[in-house]
Amino acid sequence: MPTFNRRDFVPRAISCFQRQDYPNKELIIVDDGTDPVSDLIPSDKRIQYIRLPRRLSVGAKRNFACEQSAASLIAHWDDDDWHAPRRLSYQVDHLLSSRAAICGIKDLLFFDTRDGKAWQFNYPDGQRPWLSGNSLVYTREFWATHRFPEINIGEDGCFVWSASPDQITAVADPTFHVGIIHGKNVSPKHIGGAWWRPHPADDIQRMLGDDWSNFFENSRCSISMKKHEPVAPVTERPAISSLSPNASTAAVKPIRNIFACLVHESLDCVVDLVRNLRYLDPSSVVLLYNGSKDPRFLEKYQFAQHGVVVHSAPQPKEWGKLHDFALDCMRYALDNFTFDTMTIVDSDQLALRSGYSQYLTEYLARYPGVGMLGNSPARQLLPGAADPAKVAFSEFELWRPLLQRFPDGEKKFPYWTFWPSTVFTAAAARDLTRFFAEDEQLKQILARSSIWATEEVILPTITAMLGYEIGANPCSYDYVKYRCPYTPAQIETALNRDDIFWIHPVTRQYEDTLRKQVRERHSYYVKPPEKPIEELPSHSPLLLTQPILARMRLLEGWLEEDEADLLIAITARALADIPQSQAVVEVGSYCGRATVVLASTAQVVRPSAKIWSIDPHDGKLGTTGQIVTVAPSLEKLKRNLDNAGLADVVEVIQACAGDVHWEQLIALLLIDGLHDYLNVARDFYSFEPWLPVGGYVAFHDYADYYPGVMAFVDELTSAKSYRKISRVRSLVILQKKGFKDRSQETVNSNQSLF
Incomplete structure (x- = not known):
């Protein structure tokens, strides 16, 4: 103190x-x-x-x-x-x-x-x-x-x-x-x-x-206390398996979920699965993993149009040995996204209703220590254990040396979960991938083990050994079974139950009766347009913010959605107001969250414009005095631009702003590099001479936690050479003065700019 x-x-x-x-x-x-x-x-x-x-x-x-x-x-x-x-x-x-x-x-x-x-x-x-x-x-x-x-x-x-x-x-x-x-x-x-x-x-x-x-008692505060019921005493947290999925909870932060999908055949059914997931849970990232022997299997369709990510380095997988698929997806997600949960989706599985992410959010908020959700939260016991777990019991002596390294390790062997719709938390994913990569004893045991359905036994068991709670999945497994045929009447029942989100298995044939039944129930996965097309002037560009925001959500970074909405608006205005300029300059790109927003907007409003992305990509974030070191981000940025189809719109320059030779007018300048006063000033004045009168400049992280940014921006506006025209959260927009007064116009995230 x-x-x-x-x-x-x-x-x-x-x-x-x-x-x-x-x-x-x-x-x-x-x-x-x-x-x-x-x-x-x-x-x-x-x-x-x-x-x-x-x-x-x-x-x-x-x-x-x-x-x-x-x-x-x-x-x-x-x-x-x-x-x-x-x-x-x-x-x-x-x-x-x-x-x-x-x-x-x-x-x-x-x-x-x-x-x-x-x-x-x-x-x-x-x-x-x-x-x-x-x-x-x-x-x-x-x-x-x-x-x-x-x-x-x-x-x-x-x-x-x-x-x-x-x-x-x-x-x-x-x-x-x-x-x-x-x-x-x-x-x-x-x-x-x-x-x-x-x-x-x-x-x-x-x-x-x-x-x-x-x-x-000595302050001048006096509050009229309303009558309340006595405050309930704090009780022990309930076990996750005892929590009711229908219990009401206070508003909590929505989870960021990733669907990890192992696919290997019937490309038309892979497309059907993707459209099903994107329609019913659009906030979740869909990650496709090609487990087939054909490395070009997924290249035959443009999945990017659905906002889907394809794992860049998959390996062929065989039935019964799928724990490596899950670990590969966990590593990829940890390297490329910020997420809270990863849900396993089989290629012969379909979602039945919307609201899945919110359902998980409300459930997981009740117990933050969970590492995995499955259909069987308790340790397996003989003689009633699942068949894969029985094989594990026969290998107990092989596993004993590893188990003895953990508190009560022998009492946590084995766990089991039926694989489709199993959920792992990001924290558990991080520890699992590290343990499998670094522990030599585990590698030796796996080389000798005969356990089949390794993903169903080994992953939940190691998760429990690492100290995580194994929870009961709140989504009903009544229609998630092993080789169980369903009738249309059963599917209709499932579609009308609030706790059923998944069906498995569904035949991998596009015209399968059950697939068609689910498609028809959900309008063939086509959302009605928010505004009738005929109401749009024929000469207006169709700048739709949601597809841009959907692209952005896939990327790591700190630009929030309402900030991105403002950035879309000001980019469109800048390109319209400064017709003599073809350039939008971004200083500080990291993995490209803002870059994708800028480029996607320019692609619609003025296809001839170019986004200049300038960043040393040296892994240094924060301020000069307090550097936070992360992995260099250049390759991740390029990969993100390729995945978004924006590589031709963006010119990537790996350099500090002060080292870039510049000689063309700039419509919009975004400053988002190091956030101390000197670096903000250096980045700004490296390009400010090329901002014409009426040009725009945006500063990110204009907030208390970066006083250098606030000080520099406030100096600019107090000097009356720039004026502040809009702010959302920590994104502030200034305009260079000395032009026809547009003070009555407002830039915000809810108004059209053209």
């Missing part, structure tokens, strides 16, 4: 610590204020008070406090916030079960003592993973190699961003913590931003209970 002249706050923070129900804890207070608070420290051997001789930055104090601790886990304990008694136990449990390095809150509750109002801050999806600094719990091991930068504001954000996404986990329940806004916060809270929304103040009062008077 770093502190500086917070005498009024310290006793409350200490009280919150002493009431924690987590037993093995200590509080380290590091004080460099001009008003020492040593007299406020109670006689408690769990509390260590350290008075510093001189003032340090918040980051330096955090590092110093960590150095004084011998604990394996470290929690931030801001001196001006409220912490529920269950905070430490809840977060430690979540951190350990998630196997991450850092956990915390990304959707925070705040109470403003200045006016008695409450707020909720919601960090948006699609951005770089982030957690609030006042809620962090992390391993000492991680801190030792990722120390805090010695700055006063933003040290915690830089610390979180030094981690890879798989090392960061956000807790689902934020109600164990309330941030207090009091006008003197080290990091000021700008509650007018797009990520803030009002929250009932009496809800905060109810959460604090008796603490309310302790925290606010």
Whole structure:
């Protein structure tokens, strides 16, 4: 707990610590204020008070406090916030079960003592993973190699961003913590931003209970408390297998799902499957894996027109040995997408209804520690085990040395799942691929094993051994069977049941009666046009945003959909307003999320235009002072452009902006490289002379977490050479002044620009 002249706050923070129900804890207070608070420290051997001789930055104090601790886990304990008694136990449990390095809150509750109002801050999806600094719990091991930068504001954000996404986990329940806004916060809270929304103040009062008077008895806040039912006590989390899939849940972040489809014959039925999945669950990525012996099997059809991804390096597969197919798809997805779940889809399987991703979202929100969902969540036991599991039992001695390396490993052997519609979480996928790639003992056992249906036995068993819960798939298996024929009457029954999302098997013949029945039920997978074609002027270009956004969703990056919508709008306007320019320049491309948006728009509005994508692709993100290192992205960018059919529209330049020789007018300039002030200025002024009067410039990450971007943009607008015309989240649009006034026109994501 770093502190500086917070005498009024310290006793409350200490009280919150002493009431924690987590037993093995200590509080380290590091004080460099001009008003020492040593007299406020109670006689408690769990509390260590350290008075510093001189003032340090918040980051330096955090590092110093960590150095004084011998604990394996470290929690931030801001001196001006409220912490529920269950905070430490809840977060430690979540951190350990998630196997991450850092956990915390990304959707925070705040109470403003200045006016008695409450707020909720919601960090948006699609951005770089982030957690609030006042809620962090992390391993000492991680801190030792990722120390805090010695700055006063933003040290915690830089610390979180030094981690890879798989090392960061956000807790689902934020109600164990309330941030207090009091006008003197080290990091000021700008509650007018797009990520803030009002929250009932009496809800905060109810959460604090008796603490309310302790925290606010001397403030001018007075809230009329509504009558509420008594708050139910916190109970143990139910086992995943006992949860009801129909139980109501609060609104939660929608999962990002990938359908991993193993296909090998009947190309027309592969197309039928793709159209079925894209129609009924359009938010999910469809990943096709060619398991046939014909390497060109899928090249005979343009699957890209359906927004489908084809695995770039598949291997022929044989029945009964399909765990490598799943691992190949997991590796490909981890390298190319940001996702939450991967659903296995057989080539003779069809979806029956819409809403699958939302159904999984609501179910998984109830238990974040799950690693796999299948039809059989319990360990297999003799004599009633499934046939593949019986073979595994006969090999118990072969597997025993590996099992003994894991806690209760022998009691987790074996698990089994019927393969179609099995679901793996991204966290489990990451650990599975790493374990199969690196563990030599497992490789030796697999070389000797005779287990068949390896995907059904080995993958769920290893998932359980790695510490994940094996959950019951909430989607009914009543029509997902092994070699079971169905009648049209049965399919009609299935189509009318809310818990049935899948049918398997379906004959791989396009004119099969059951396939036709499903197609007819869903309008032959054709969505009615949102606007009748005859209402569109014949001379207008058909710039449809949804296909562009669908392309973008497939790519890794941080541009959100509403930001992309604004980017589409401003690209169209820029190309229309600046007819003498054929160039749109993007500085900072990463994997091409924004590049695809720019190029797709130009392809419709002005096919002769060119997108110039400029990035060193050296794997460095963030700011010069706080670099986050990722894998170089050039090849991934090129592959993404090829997959989207945009390679001819984009000129990729692997270089820093300052090293590019430029001599042509620019209609739109997008700045999204390194986000410190000097780099933003360098990137902008490398091309600004070629922006004509009336030209547009967009800056991404114009937000509190990158003060350098905000400072530079605000300087431009205050100098009156540019004016701000629109902003969505962290994407802000400026226009170069000195042209016919268009102040009455508004650029936003809901208006046509031509």
